[in-house]
Amino acid sequence: MSDFSTALTVTAGALRTQATRLRHVAENISNTDTPGYRRKMITFRSETTPEGVSTVKPGRVQLDKSDLREIYDPSHPLADDSGNYEGSNVDVMIEVADAREAQRSYEANLKMFDQTRQMSAGLMELLRR
Numbered sequence: 509m510s511d512f513s514t515a516l517t518v519t520a521g522a523l524r525t526q527a528t529r530l531r532h533v534a535e536n537i538s539n540t541d542t543p544g545y546r547r548k549m550i551t552f553r554s555e556t557t558p559e560g561v562s563t564v565k566p567g568r569v570q571l572d573k574s575d576l577r578e579i580y581d582p583s584h585p586l587a588d589d590s591g592n593y594e595g596s597n598v599d600v601m602i603e604v605a606d607a608r609e610a611q612r613s614y615e616a617n618l619k620m621f622d623q624t625r626q627m628s629a630g631l632m633e634l635l636r637r
Contacts, residue, residue: 512624512631515621515624517557517559518562518563518564521563522564522617529566533603533607537600540596540600543579544595546571547571547599548569548571548572550566551567551568576596579592579594580592581593
């Protein structure tokens with residue numbers, strides 16, 4: 509496998525992983541007000557391709573085990589006798605920070621992918637001459 513294809517394989521894996529991470533962050537944000545919802549967190553794992561290239565892959569999705577927020581709203585259908593119900597444990601500020609980090613990682617890998625593609629195209633052009 510050439511160095512160009514190795515670089516493209518590595519960056520493509522990182523792009524897929526960050527896209528998966530962004531999808532879970534979006535799910536968390538959209539479920540901020542869902543009673544009983546637990547924040548999803550994604551892990552990363554390393555995987556070696558048959559060609560011997562080590563790439564990053566999305567790992568298992570884990571649920572945040574922190575306590576759910578207790579919300580006082582006696583008119584809510586899930587409220588108990590004291591007027592409380594369990595909300596979600598999603599903190600929007602943490603999700604925004606995670607989204608920014610994933611976005612920046614995605615952009616960096618996209619630039620690396622594009623640079624590798626341009627270098628490969630430049631090499632092919634030189635070889636044609």
